[in-house]
Amino acid sequence: EVLDTEKVDGVVVHLVKPNVSLANLPDDPESRTKVLNDRYLHQMVRAQVDRKRRARIVRNHTATHLLQAGLRRELGNTVEQRGSLVSPEHLRFDFSHNTAVTPEQLHRVEDWVNEQILMGLPVKTHVDVPLDEARAMGAMALFGERYSDRVRVVAIRDERDQPVSIELCGGIHVGTTAQIGMLKIIHESSAAGGVRRIVAVTGEGAREWADQQHAALQDAARLLKTSPGEIARAIQKLQDQLKDERKKREALATQDSKSGEDIQIGPVTLAVREVDGVDPKEAQTIVDRLVENAPRTIALVVVKGEDKVTFIAKTGKEGPGLGLHAGNLVKTLATLTGGGGGGRPDFATAGGRDLTKLNEALARLPDLIDQMVN
Numbered sequence: 428e429v430l431d432t433e434k435v436d437g438v439v440v441h442l443v444k445p446n447v448s449l450a451n452l453p454d455d456p457e458s459r460t461k462v463l464n465d466r467y468l469h470q471m472v473r474a475q476v477d478r479k480r481r482a483r484i485v486r487n488h489t490a491t492h493l494l495q496a497g498l499r500r501e502l503g504n505t506v507e508q509r510g511s512l513v514s515p516e517h518l519r520f521d522f523s524h525n526t527a528v529t530p531e532q533l534h535r536v537e538d539w540v541n542e543q544i545l546m547g548l549p550v551k552t553h554v555d556v557p558l559d560e561a562r563a564m565g566a567m568a569l570f571g572e573r574y575s576d577r578v579r580v581v582a583i584r585d586e587r588d589q590p591v592s593i594e595l596c597g598g599i600h601v602g603t604t605a606q607i608g609m610l611k612i613i614h615e616s617s618a619a620g621g622v623r624r625i626v627a628v629t630g631e632g633a634r635e636w637a638d639q640q641h642a643a644l645q646d647a648a649r650l651l652k653t654s655p656g657e658i659a660r661a662i663q664k665l666q667d668q669l670k671d672e673r674k675k676r677e678a679l680a681t682q683d684s685k686s687g688e689d690i691q692i693g694p695v696t697l698a699v700r701e702v703d704g705v706d707p708k709e710a711q712t713i714v715d716r717l718v719e720n721a722p723r724t725i726a727l728v729v730v731k732g733e734d735k736v737t738f739i740a741k742t743g744k745e746g747p748g749l750g751l752h753a754g755n756l757v758k759t760l761a762t763l764t765g766g767g768g769g770g771r772p773d774f775a776t777a778g779g780r781d782l783t784k785l786n787e788a789l790a791r792l793p794d795l796i797d798q799m800v801n
Contacts, residue, residue, distance in 0.1 A: 429474075480515050481599075486607045486630040487518040489550055489600045492581065493543055494520055494610065494627065495567075496592040497536040502528070508569055509622045513598075517613075517628050524623045528615050533625075540610045543583070543591055547605035553580040567594045609633050675709060692796045695749055696724040699792065705730055707737045707776065714741040714774075725751045725796065729789070736764055736779045747772040750799045759795060763788035 428444040445467060453459045491511060499506045502524060510521035528536075555577050556564075566580050574595060581600055583591040601607060608630035618624035628636050644655040651661040690697045698717045702710055710728045717726035722743040730737040738760045740753035754775035761768045761777035764784045768777025779785070 483515040483631060484513055485599050485601055487515075487628075487632070488513045488598050489583075489604065490540070490544075490607050490610045490627065490629045491518050491520055492583065492592045492594055492596070492600075493540045493604065493607075494518070494536070494625065495522065495594075496583075497539045498522060498524075498528075498625075500539060501532050501536050510618070510624075515632075517626055517632055520625045520627070521618045521622050522625075523621060525621050527617070528623060528625075533612050533615055537610060537612050543585075544604045544607045544609060546586070547603045548583050548585060548591060549603050550600045551582050551584075552600065553582065556580050561595060565590055565593050569595070606630075611636055675705065676712075690793060692793055693800045694723060695746065695751060695796065695800055696721065697792060697796050698724055698726045699729070699789070700727070701729045701731065703731050707739060710737070710739055714739050717741075718743040718746075722746070723749065725753065725756070727756065727792070729785070731782065731785070734780070734782070735766075736782055736785055738768075738777050738779070740776075741774045742772065751796070752799060755799070756795060759791075760788050763791070 428446065429441050430444055431442045433440050433442065447466070452462055491513060495506070495508060505523060507523045508520070509523055510519075512519040553561075556579065558574055558576055558578050561578050561580050562568075564580060564582070566578075566582075568574060578595050579597050580593065581596040581598075582593045583604065585591055610627055610629050611633045612625055612627045613636060614624075614626040616624050641655075644658065647658055648655045648661075651658060651665070653661040688699055690699075698721075700713055700717070702713070707730050710730045713728045714726040717728075718724050718741050722745040724743045725746055726741050728739045730739065738757040740757045742751045742753050746753075752772045754770040754772060757775045757777035758767070758769035761779045764779025765781035766777065766779035769775055770777075779788070
């Protein structure tokens with residue numbers, strides 16, 4: 428497996444990973460050298476390119492040329508390459524620019540590049556071109572790069588033979604832009620002061636990215652119980668519901684602090700709170716808060732609606748042992764207000780239907796608690 432190449436005294440040296448084991452070599456340096464020579468060196472090998480991997484790299488490479496041309500077209504000729512990575516998975520392009528590229532600008536660049544891809548423009552490589560002649564062709568050179576007197580030029584021209592991209596380049600490219608498939612910009616960020624970075628995918632990489640996005644949308648739609656096209660609306664609805672819930676909780680906290688009283692009856696404390704127009708399930712948070720860190724307290728929340736009243740009672744940890752019984756308390760109050768219900772000694776709910784009897788029922792609370800604990 429070829430990992431990299433280096434040019435040494437004009438010779439291209441391939442750095443490779445052997446596909447056979449290097450284990451069990453002799454410890455003696457002379458013997459080890461002989462074994463290495465016999466097994467691995469001075470051997471005839473057949474070089475073979477991984478065609479699928481190469482094709483992905485080639486697509487990303489030509490797309491990088493088109494991307495630079497698109498950026499210069501959109502942002503101006505101050506755009507110059509400051510770094511580049513072409514891998515099988517994606518391309519990364521660093522370029523000179525002092526401000527972030529807006530989403531609208533990126534969209535226009537991406538659209539333009541994909542237009543050139545769809546037109547299937549020929550990509551021509553001119554080898555052994557005199558440097559002056561290449562510059563006369565309008566070929567772009569890398570900033571700070573030193574070139575020999577004869578260079579290689581990669582040119583893409585439109586159907587009217589007008590230049591789309593002309594660059595000095597020693598790499599390999601597609602035959603026509605159509606072989607790129609498509610380009611999708613997936614990220615734009617700052618790479619350094621005055622340098623921006625774009626990451627994009629092409630061909631199979633673009634399709635894989637689209638598949639991942641589609642799967643993520645499907646998962647989100649399933650969680651939101653909607654269709655992918657309605658996700659934004661479903662999220663907005665959910666945010667509105669959360670906002671309403673937050674307002675209700677704030678209202679609960681306000682009512683909790685302003686209405687009701689705490690009465691000491693023998694060894695226990697009776698904490699009563701009255702709230703209006705609140706869901707009884709939400710009102711349970713009030714009784715939870717009232718008995719928290721209050722083991723000898725019995726809390727009662729009275730939720731008043733338009734034509735009914737709900738009683739929610741809860742005792743602290745020591746309440747049942749002292750004789751307190753939340754179920755019996757709410758059952759009595761519900762009966763006095765024309766309803767019914769009950770529950771466990773430590774927690775219970777009940778409801779009444781006659782709001783005209785509510786004040787009379789609540790007036791009996793001290794006696795009811797006193798009877799339980801004495």
